[in-house]
Amino acid sequence: MHSEFDLIARYFTPATPDPESGVVMGVGDDCALLAPTPGRRLAVSVDTSVCGVHFPPDAPPEAVGHRALAVSLSDLAAMGARARWCFMSLSLDESEDAWLEGFSRGFLTLCEATGTRLAGGDITRGELAIGVTVMGEVAPEAAMTRGGGRPGDLVAVTGALGGGAGGLAAWQAGERDPVHPLLQRYLTPRPRLAAGEALAGLATAAVDISDGLLADLGHILEHSGGGAHLEPETLPLAEGLVAALGEEGARQAALTGGDDYELLVCLPAEELDEARRRLAALELPLTVVGRLTRAPGVSGVPAAQRTGWQHFRGAPPGGTS
Amino acid sequence: MHSEFDLIARYFTPATPDPESGVVMGVGDDCALLAPTPGRRLAVSVDTSVCGVHFPPDAPPEAVGHRALAVSLSDLAAMGARARWCFMSLSLDESEDAWLEGFSRGFLTLCEATGTRLAGGDITRGELAIGVTVMGEVAPEAAMTRGGGRPGDLVAVTGALGGGAGGLAAWQAGERDPVHPLLQRYLTPRPRLAAGEALAGLATAAVDISDGLLADLGHILEHSGGGAHLEPETLPLAEGLVAALGEEGARQAALTGGDDYELLVCLPAEELDEARRRLAALELPLTVVGRLTRAPGVSGVPAAQRTGWQHFRGAPPGGTS
Numbered sequence: 337m338h339s340e341f342d343l344i345a346r347y348f349t350p351a352t353p354d355p356e357s358g359v360v361m362g363v364g365d366d367c368a369l370l371a372p373t374p375g376r377r378l379a380v381s382v383d384t385s386v387c388g389v390h391f392p393p394d395a396p397p398e399a400v401g402h403r404a405l406a407v408s409l410s411d412l413a414a415m416g417a418r419a420r421w422c423f424m425s426l427s428l429d430e431s432e433d434a435w436l437e438g439f440s441r442g443f444l445t446l447c448e449a450t451g452t453r454l455a456g457g458d459i460t461r462g463e464l465a466i467g468v469t470v471m472g473e474v475a476p477e478a479a480m481t482r483g484g485g486r487p488g489d490l491v492a493v494t495g496a497l498g499g500g501a502g503g504l505a506a507w508q509a510g511e512r513d514p515v516h517p518l519l520q521r522y523l524t525p526r527p528r529l530a531a532g533e534a535l536a537g538l539a540t541a542a543v544d545i546s547d548g549l550l551a552d553l554g555h556i557l558e559h560s561g562g563g564a565h566l567e568p569e570t571l572p573l574a575e576g577l578v579a580a581l582g583e584e585g586a587r588q589a590a591l592t593g594g595d596d597y598e599l600l601v602c603l604p605a606e607e608l609d610e611a612r613r614r615l616a617a618l619e620l621p622l623t624v625v626g627r628l629t630r631a632p633g634v635s636g637v638p639a640a641q642r643t644g645w646q647h648f649r650g651a652p653p654g655g656t657s
Numbered sequence: 658m659h660s661e662f663d664l665i666a667r668y669f670t671p672a673t674p675d676p677e678s679g680v681v682m683g684v685g686d687d688c689a690l691l692a693p694t695p696g697r698r699l700a701v702s703v704d705t706s707v708c709g710v711h712f713p714p715d716a717p718p719e720a721v722g723h724r725a726l727a728v729s730l731s732d733l734a735a736m737g738a739r740a741r742w743c744f745m746s747l748s749l750d751e752s753e754d755a756w757l758e759g760f761s762r763g764f765l766t767l768c769e770a771t772g773t774r775l776a777g778g779d780i781t782r783g784e785l786a787i788g789v790t791v792m793g794e795v796a797p798e799a800a801m802t803r804g805g806g807r808p809g810d811l812v813a814v815t816g817a818l819g820g821g822a823g824g825l826a827a828w829q830a831g832e833r834d835p836v837h838p839l840l841q842r843y844l845t846p847r848p849r850l851a852a853g854e855a856l857a858g859l860a861t862a863a864v865d866i867s868d869g870l871l872a873d874l875g876h877i878l879e880h881s882g883g884g885a886h887l888e889p890e891t892l893p894l895a896e897g898l899v900a901a902l903g904e905e906g907a908r909q910a911a912l913t914g915g916d917d918y919e920l921l922v923c924l925p926a927e928e929l930d931e932a933r934r935r936l937a938a939l940e941l942p943l944t945v946v947g948r949l950t951r952a953p954g955v956s957g958v959p960a961a962q963r964t965g966w967q968h969f970r971g972a973p974p975g976g977t978s
Contacts, residue, residue, distance in 0.1 A: 360698055364880070365803050366735040366865060367700035367793070372693045377681055379688040380776065382744045382790060386783040414687040425705045425746075425788045455701065462707040465781075467746045467788040469703060472688070482686050544687060559685070 343459050347440035348424075357453045358420060368455040370421055376473040381411035387464035392507060396514070397435045399523035401442030404466035407546065409450055409527035410597040414544040416480040416536025417472030419450050419529055424457035425467035442524075450529055478536040485541035485560030485602035491626040492608070494531050494599045494615065497549060498586055499574030501593025506580060517575045525597040532599060534614040539601035548594040549625075550642060553634065556602065566626035566636040588641050602628055668761035669745070669775060678774045679741060689776040691742055697794040702732035708785035713828060717835070718756045720844035722763030725787035728867065730771055730848035731918040735865040737801040737857025738793030740771050740850055745778035746788035763845075771850055799857040806862035806881030806923035812947040813929070815852050815920045815936065818870060819907055820895030822914025827901060838896045846918040853920060855935040860922035869915040870946075871963060874955065877923065887947035887957040909962050923949055 361369035372378055385404040387393050395403075405422060412419050424443065428436075447454055452470065503522020511519055528544070535542065541560055543552045549571070553564055568587055574596075577586040601622075603611055608624070615622045626636065682690035693699055706725040708714050716724075726743060733740050745764065749757075768775055773791065824843020832840055849865070856863065862881055864873045870892070874885055889908055895917075898907040922943075924932055929945065936943045947957065 360797075361800070361802060366732040366863075367702040367738065369736070369795075369800055369802075370699040370701060371797075372699055374695050376693075378691040378693050378699075380691060380742075380744060380790075380792075381688040382746050382777060382779055382788070384746045384748060384779055384781045384783075384788065386748060386781050389782050411687040415690070417688065421701075423701060423703045423790060425703050427705060427707060427786060456703060458703055458705055460705045460707050460786075461710050462705075462786055463784045465748060465783055465786070467703070467705065469701075469744060469790040471701075474690075476681075476692075479682070479690055481682060481690075542687075 343436065347436045348444070348454060348457070359453055359455050362455050368423070370455060373473050377476050377479055379412055379415045379417035379472045379474055379479065380469065381408050382467065382469045383408045383411070384465055384467045395523060397438030398442035400466070401439040402446050402524045404468050405443050405446050405452070406525050406527050406597060408468040408470040409452065409529060410525070410544040410546065412470055412472035413528045413532035414480065414542050414599060415472070415474055416478050416532045416542070417474040418533055419452040419470060419472045421455045421471045422447065422452050423455060423469040426457065426459045427462035427465040428459060429461065429463055450527065474536065480532070480536055480539050480542035480601070481559070482541055482543055482556050483559035485556050485562070485628050487562050487628050487630040488604070489540055489602040489628040490605055490608060490624050491553065491564055491566070491628060492601055492603065492622050492624045493545070493549070493572065494528050494620050494622055496572040496574040497545065497596050497598060498577045498589035498593050500525065500595025500597070501589035502574055502577045502580050502586070504595065518577065518580060521574055522595060525595070527597055528599045528620070530618050531615055531620055534618065535599070535601055535611055538607040538611045539603045541602040543600050545596045545598045545600050546594055548592040549590065549600065550592050550634065550637070551594070552600055556600070557632070560602070560628070563629045563632040564626050564634050565629050566634060568637055568641065570623060570625050572621060572623040591637065591641055668757050669765070669778070680774055680776050683776050689744070691776060694794050696796070698797050698800055700733055700736045700738035700793045700795055700800070701790065702729050703788065703790045704729045704732070705786055705788045716844060718759030719763035721787070722760040723767050723845045725789050726764050726767050726773070727846050727848050727918060729789040729791040730773065730850060731846070731865040731867065733791055733793035734849045734853035735801065735863050735920060736793070736795055737799050737853045737863065738795040739854055740773040740791060740793045742776045742792045743768065743773050744776060744790040747778065747780045748783035748786040749780060750782065750784055771848065795857065801853070801857055801860050801863035801922070802880070803862055803864055803877050804880035806877050806883070806949050808883050808949050808951040809925070810861055810923040810949045811926055811929060811945050812874065812885055812887070812949060813922055813924065813932070813943050813945045814866070814870070814893065815849050815941050815943055817893040817895040818866065818917050818919060819898045819910035819914050821846065821916025821918070822910035823895055823898045823901050823907070825916065839898065839901060842895055843916060846916070848918055849920045849941070851939050852936055852941055855939065856920070856922055856932055859928045859932045860924045862923040864921050866917045866919045866921050867915055869913040870921065871912050871955065871958065872915070873921055877921070878953070881923070881949070884950045884953040885947050885955050886950050887955060889958055889962065891944060891946050893942060893944045912958065912962055
């Protein structure tokens with residue numbers, strides 16, 4: 337096994353000091369030294385992806401690297417924050433060069449695509465797991481939280497739903513075609529960072545859909561109070577989902593499947609046009625799926641659709657900040 | 658097994674918004690929102706402690722919690738940064754209430770003692786491991802790095818050395834008395850945060866002693882250039898170390914043992930009195946153990962003393978930032 341330092345030097349481009357990236361001192365000292373933008377809040381989230389709990393042991397290494405970072409960046413997106421820096425803790429039982437090469441390519445390619453600098457990390461011996469800390473910046477008044485939703489607000493989602501669950505089902509059924517649209521949704525989700533920034537200031541509340549639409553809407557309601565009425569027939573379904581799971585299964589995957597990493601936002605009806613205009617520039621649809629209500633609870637969803645989708649994760653659901 | 662949310666609510670006091678702590682939004686939203694101090698650099702370090710690699714499986718849970726945070730805070734100390742926030746990723750194969758209760762007490766007591774706010778984290782299912790991200794702040798001109806040492810600078814260490822290795826040896830020999838001085842040094846090291854802040858501006862370079870004096874001095878030389886002459890007979894030895902390991906073993910533990918989490922600093926001779934005065938206020942000695950030289954390499958240490966101490970950790974040494 338290579339030493340930690342060899343591995344870092346070999347597979348992870350050390351962040352060299354670079355004024356533009358805000359990295360004053362990167363990998364190689366006791367700490368990374370960062371220069372936060374004056375006047376901004378720092379949004380921070382940590383998520384751990386454990387092999388066999390959060391991703392299948394035989395998942396392509398590139399997807400594992402991409403996904404471990406994507407799920408954390410998705411939390412920044414839900415706050416409306418701009419991604420700045422990340423730190424990675426890799427726990428490895430053995431270091432195979434081919435695996436590490438793919439893993440680091442997946443991780444670093446998403447770093448580059450999202451303007452996130454890998455500013456540090458550590459590598460330890462242990463069962464395969466990836467801990468990622470992401471840090472972003474957001475103007476104090478623009479941060480979207482879970483607690484700002486108000487009765488009458490529209491409930492809307494970016495993109496399409498059910499792809500995470502549908503992709504996992506396809507994977508478990510033996511599908512391995514890397515360009516299969518559902519597999520792509522599951523293995524290499526795209527964190528909606530640009531959409532989060534675009535919606536900040538319009539949306540009253542936001543959350544990313546990691547545990548499933550119903551569960552994540554529940555987080556909003558818990559913090560905002562009140563309830564919601566959903567219209568499940570309006571849910572935007574991921575490409576190929578109905579073909580794979582049937583109409584009923586597709587709807588259920590979209591409601592409860594999780595691992596979609598789309599944004600669920602609440603916003604006043606009069607902001608809808610502007611929100612859609614901004615997302616159109618990103619070629620991303622924004623679909624109204626319901627409305628917040630004064631009455632608690634979620635109406636409009638048949639009881640049979642509320643539970644039952646098994647997705648690939650351990651008993652405790654994934655990370656909170 | 659409790660859900661992640663139960664566990665967090667039960668054992669880890671969620672960081673509530675608190676202007677003084679800089680936590681605008683804590684556990685419970687997608688991200689923590691923090692308010693960095695204008696004009697400061699952000700010092701960030703991540704470290705993972707894996708059961709059976711970085712601590713013995715039967716270590717007291719309180720010590721495991723303390724230690725996992727302490728080793729990360731020690732990196733902030735080495736930069737001269739003031740600790741502000743931390744994030745904890747706990748991976749657990751099973752949650753025993755008694756273990757979690759002790760673990761969280763050890764972790765949170767050190768948070769409180771060092772002014773560090775636990776601002777978020779996640780809990781996942783997996784083999785026992787603790788990932789900690791610590792964030793501190795330091796004035797741009799005060800940050801101590803590994804690269805500022807100059808030929809002629811004194812090499813000095815805080816506190817006493819060899820306690821980490823001596824304590825591990827005692828633990829492995831079956832010692833379990835919680836007030837045994839060497840065990841305490843090994844199980845619950847005190848990160849030298851106040852000393853780091855006090856020395857910032859005086860020291861030209863600093864590192865914390867986690868891998869052993871010789872290895873960590875090597876990191877300084879790698880970044881600062883040049884070499885060092887050490888006087889091993891001047892090394893301050895931890896209480897009880899000679900009695901436990903004999904004169905020769907004690908000296909070797911102090912040179913190569915690691916896990917001491919003292920600071921090694923380089924500073925011009927004319928700053929020594931002021932540095933000692935500042936540390937005296939913390940009741941912490943500062944001992945000169947050598948000097949930086951223009952010639953590369955380390956002189957003064959017999960070859961037999963350079964290697965050989967086996968300490969409890971995996972093949973790749975512990976975290977870098």
